[in-house]
Amino acid sequence: MRSVSYVQRVSLDFTGTIFPHAICLGDADNDSLTCVGVGDVCNKGRNFVVAVGAEGWFHLFDISASAAKADSSSQQDGSIGDEQKPSFTQHIPANTKVMLISDIDGDGRCELVVGYTDRVVRAFRWEEPSDASDLSSGQLVLLKKWLLEGQVDSLSVNPSPEGLPELMVSQPGCGYAILMCSWTQEGAAGPGDEKTATPSREGPSRDVVLHLTTGRIHNKNVSTHLIGSIRRGTEKACGLFALCTLDGTLKLMDSSEKLLWSVQVDHQLFALQKLDVTGDGREEVVACAWDGQTYIIDHARMVVRFQFDENVNAFCAGQYACKDGKNSPCLVYVSFNHKIYVYWRVELERMEPTNLLSVLEERPEYPDLLHRLGVGDQTPATCTVVNEKPA
Amino acid sequence: MLPDIKSMCPFVEDSFSRFPSQSNIYGLCQAGEQEFLAATLKGKVVCFRYQDQQKKIRPLAREIQFTYIPVDAEIVSIDAFNKSAPKRGMVVGITFIKDSGDKATPFLNIYCDYEPGSEFNLESIAQSCLNLELQFTPFQLYHTEVHCGDGSSETVFLLSGHDQRIHLYIENASLHQFEEQPVERLFPELQELPSNVLWLNVLSIDQNRRLTAFGCQNGSVGLSLVNQKGPEILQNWRLQHDSPISTVLLFPLKHIRNHAPPTDSSERETFNLLVTSAIEMAVVYRDVEQYGLSRQLCLAESDQCDAVLCALVVDLDFDGQHELLLGTYGQDLLCYKFHQPTGAIEDKLQLLWRRSFKSPLLSLIYLDLDGDGLRELAVLTLKGLHILQHSLKTTADLVLHRLSTLVSRLPISSKDQSIKNQDGEEGYISIINEQSTAET
Numbered sequence: 001m002r003s004v005s006y007v008q009r010v011s012l013d014f015t016g017t018i019f020p021h022a023i024c025l026g027d028a029d030n031d032s033l034t035c036v037g038v039g040d041v042c043n044k045g046r047n048f049v050v051a052v053g054a055e056g057w058f059h060l061f062d063i064s065a066s067a068a069k070a071d072s073s074s075q076q077d078g079s080i081g082d083e084q085k086p087s088f089t090q091h092i093p094a095n096t097k098v099m100l101i102s103d104i105d106g107d108g109r110c111e112l113v114v115g116y117t118d119r120v121v122r123a124f125r126w127e128e129p130s131d132a133s134d135l136s137s138g139q140l141v142l143l144k145k146w147l148l149e150g151q152v153d154s155l156s157v158n159p160s161p162e163g164l165p166e167l168m169v170s171q172p173g174c175g176y177a178i179l180m181c182s183w184t185q186e187g188a189a190g191p192g193d194e195k196t197a198t199p200s201r202e203g204p205s206r207d208v209v210l211h212l213t214t215g216r217i218h219n220k221n222v223s224t225h226l227i228g229s230i231r232r233g234t235e236k237a238c239g240l241f242a243l244c245t246l247d248g249t250l251k252l253m254d255s256s257e258k259l260l261w262s263v264q265v266d267h268q269l270f271a272l273q274k275l276d277v278t279g280d281g282r283e284e285v286v287a288c289a290w291d292g293q294t295y296i297i298d299h300a301r302m303v304v305r306f307q308f309d310e311n312v313n314a315f316c317a318g319q320y321a322c323k324d325g326k327n328s329p330c331l332v333y334v335s336f337n338h339k340i341y342v343y344w345r346v347e348l349e350r351m352e353p354t355n356l357l358s359v360l361e362e363r364p365e366y367p368d369l370l371h372r373l374g375v376g377d378q379t380p381a382t383c384t385v386v387n388e389k390p391a
Numbered sequence: 392m393l394p395d396i397k398s399m400c401p402f403v404e405d406s407f408s409r410f411p412s413q414s415n416i417y418g419l420c421q422a423g424e425q426e427f428l429a430a431t432l433k434g435k436v437v438c439f440r441y442q443d444q445q446k447k448i449r450p451l452a453r454e455i456q457f458t459y460i461p462v463d464a465e466i467v468s469i470d471a472f473n474k475s476a477p478k479r480g481m482v483v484g485i486t487f488i489k490d491s492g493d494k495a496t497p498f499l500n501i502y503c504d505y506e507p508g509s510e511f512n513l514e515s516i517a518q519s520c521l522n523l524e525l526q527f528t529p530f531q532l533y534h535t536e537v538h539c540g541d542g543s544s545e546t547v548f549l550l551s552g553h554d555q556r557i558h559l560y561i562e563n564a565s566l567h568q569f570e571e572q573p574v575e576r577l578f579p580e581l582q583e584l585p586s587n588v589l590w591l592n593v594l595s596i597d598q599n600r601r602l603t604a605f606g607c608q609n610g611s612v613g614l615s616l617v618n619q620k621g622p623e624i625l626q627n628w629r630l631q632h633d634s635p636i637s638t639v640l641l642f643p644l645k646h647i648r649n650h651a652p653p654t655d656s657s658e659r660e661t662f663n664l665l666v667t668s669a670i671e672m673a674v675v676y677r678d679v680e681q682y683g684l685s686r687q688l689c690l691a692e693s694d695q696c697d698a699v700l701c702a703l704v705v706d707l708d709f710d711g712q713h714e715l716l717l718g719t720y721g722q723d724l725l726c727y728k729f730h731q732p733t734g735a736i737e738d739k740l741q742l743l744w745r746r747s748f749k750s751p752l753l754s755l756i757y758l759d760l761d762g763d764g765l766r767e768l769a770v771l772t773l774k775g776l777h778i779l780q781h782s783l784k785t786t787a788d789l790v791l792h793r794l795s796t797l798v799s800r801l802p803i804s805s806k807d808q809s810i811k812n813q814d815g816e817e818g819y820i821s822i823i824n825e826q827s828t829a830e831t
Contacts, residue, residue: 002450005407005777007747307409349784353405353441353448355763359783360790369794372801 001303002353006331008345043109043126050101051086052114056094058140059086090140093122100155104167105181112140113167115152120145121169121179146179146208151223154272158228158241161256170226174214174245180207213243213251213259222247225272232299233282240299242285244269250287250297261301267293273317275329277348284351286331288315294331302351310335320344400726400746401707402768402779406450409775411435416637416700417468417531419754419771422481423511427756427769429776430469430485434460438513439769439776441761448761450778457485457517459500464489467497470532473511474562475544480510482569483517484548484560486529497525499532499550501560501569521568523560527552535593537577537601538619547577551588557581557605578603580615580624594641596662600625602679604664606636612666614679628683634670641665641679642704642713644729665715667699673717675740690740696721703755705766707781709789714743718752718770750774 049061098115128138154170228241248265267289274283292308314334319327331343412433426440464487471483483502509515530551548560559574586609610632661678673693677686696719703716715727750773768779
């Protein structure tokens with residue numbers, strides 16, 4: 001497989017330690033230039049930064065509002081980089097581990113899904129009175145709680161074969177579970193009815209659909225990560241999802257459970273992301289191992305490797321703007337010595353090595369031009385003659 | 392603070408191979424049409440090429456076991472050449488230092504296979520070795536073609552040593568092996584050397600002459616114009632720089648006079664010498680045949696990236712004029728272009744682009760690895776080997792553009808004219824040349 005060496009990077013310093021899931025890329029200040037952020041949890045049409053602590057404190061940051069305020073009050077630019085005050089804080093159940101902001105039930109509005117270290121997954125929705133002017137009058141309301149059999153390492157949303165979004169959760173042993181959003185089926189189920197005995201007892205068996213992706217499981221407890229909604233271009237709406245395990249298994253499947261490919265590597269993969277590095281509209285799977293070895297794999301199982309030189313604490317991939325004022329695919333590594341490295345030129349022209357003749361043969365005008373110049377029935381030798389550049 | 396670079400590097404990295412141990416500036420050489428050899432310190436020699444498997448191309452690096460290189464040897468330099476016609480075969484030379492207790496012994500191994508059928512096969516060449524013990528520490532192993540007295544050509548090894556001499560190794564046809572011979576017999580210009588030669592470069596020019604250039608550890612640069620018949624030294628120049636010379640490179644440049652129609656007589660080919668050193672800026676000595684080492688042209692900012700370790704002169708943007716590539720210890724690859732402003736007599740060199748790497752650059756080679764007619768740039772760095780390919784999208788666009796320009800120039804009657812392979816090639820390329828200069 002092919003290895004590349006990325007050079008252009010920016011390093012940022014930070015203090016403290018970062019938890020593996022505590023980094024992500026998104027358009028936080030809604031200026032269409034991305035910086036670290038999360039999603040439109042309040043369904044206001046713009047993104048907010050959400051931070052959830054292990055004790056259960058949910059903080060909401062509205063960066064675009066504070067940016068606008070800073071401009072108008074003629075403060076220095078440095079104030080945006082200073083301590084951000086949360087616009088809203090609420091206490092939700094503690095021991096949070098992973099988080100997802102997305103529309104999981106197909107109603108067009110985003111929900112907040114939180115995974116906990118005690119194998120519980122809870123879904124919340126932001127509710128506020130319709131005449132609310134700011135964020136302080138709203139709150140997060142619990143929609144549903146699911147109890148799973150294994151540790152939840154990843155949450156993701158993937159479109160089902162019918163096109164509706166499905167909430168998927170990774171399970172140890174390279175498995176995954178689809179969590180049903182029962183509040184849409186029941187219709188009248190209120191947000192506070194988790195204490196009702198009957199639904200919660202039936203919850204695990206009816207609302208959690210467990211899938212095991214391999215019949216021969218080497219290690220049933222190996223931690224597994226999942227990422228869904230991997231775009232496969234503009235042809236199908238059906239998305240792909242990928243799984244990776246700590247013992248080096250990587251799989252790409254579609255929502256009808258068809259396995260597209262499976263790769264076994266000898267590194268411990270702990271982070272899974274998706275990123276379009278070739279610019280063709282199809283997203284590639286990016287998996288990172290603890291020792292910095294990064295795999296970029298496309299839908300046709302072409303692998304490109306990149307070795308990051310240090311051990312990686314957290315990893316993220318997405319669109320970020322470092323230079324030129326526009327987004328470009330980036331890889332973000334957080335090392336164990338208080339540095340964040342953003343690699344901002346990770347685009348590849350193509351995934352597999354090729355040569356000029358193959359590229360030319362794909363162009364429709366090439367055979368016609370050669371024919372008109374009298375070079376017909378190209379033997380490879382003639383092609384080389386024609387293509388030879390003046391030395 | 393460096394000014395804005397106008398152009399982007401036209402290369403895209405195709406692959407990177409990590410080496411288990413580091414190499415040095417003498418550790419890369421071309422071996423064959425589409426492959427090259429890289430030697431690392433701990434005695435491993437890797438052959439790098441692209442393999443064509445079912446219409447897919449894969450970079451392939453395989454280790455070649457060269458015999459008679461001990462386990463604890465450290466390889467200093469490597470070189471390979473194809474023997475001059477009518478002889479056939481590839482010859483590989485490897486110098487290494489064997490650490491035997493308290494004494495370090497240098498050796499030169501020359502590998503050559505005389506079996507018909509396997510003269511170009513690297514695996515069998517690696518088995519037949521001639522082991523020569525050296526009395527000096529070797530530096531660069533170089534090869535060049537020289538015209539012998541009886542009209543034939545011979546390719547020989549030239550090895551520079553720390554004894555301030557250059558040693559000549561030539562094949563003894565009757566004995567079927569290589570042996571050392573006095574260098575003054577074929578290279579009288581390399582007799583009196585001021586210091587250890589770090590880099591040697593020889594260029595054959597017309598009328599059976601050659602230009603020989605060398606750069607020394609004490610900073611002196613020597614240039615000689617020699618008539619191969621004799622051989623007889625026609626002219627000798629010496630110059631002293633202030634720091635050790637890392638490379639010297641002789642290259643031709645075509646000068647097109649702007650106000651004359653593009654016929655052959657107005658195109659003058661001049662020979663120039665690029666000299667790079669450890670501390671100073673790199674310089675080009677223009678038209679050495681006429682002016683010797685007196686017309687100096689500096690490459691601005693080439694001293695800003697630590698020492699320049701390697702250089703290459705190739706045409707990267709396919710406009711018919713050479714660009715200069717410098718690889719530096721400061722992990723940057725710099726590209727310079729000649730600028731001939733209209734009306735002005737002097738031309739100048741301008742930095743076109745720079746590309747950063749993760750580790751210091753040691754050596755550069757430009758050769759066609761994947762067999763498509765477009766050459767790739769192999770960059771040997773301290774950590775490993777990078778293969779850089781021209782951006783295939785832009786190059787394919789350029790080829791189609793030039794083909795369609797050619798088609799538009801075709802007279803209607805000669806559309807069915809077929810282009811002959813051999814003779815038509817130069818005519819074809821000269822059409823591209825002429826058309827590209829008309830475009831600029």
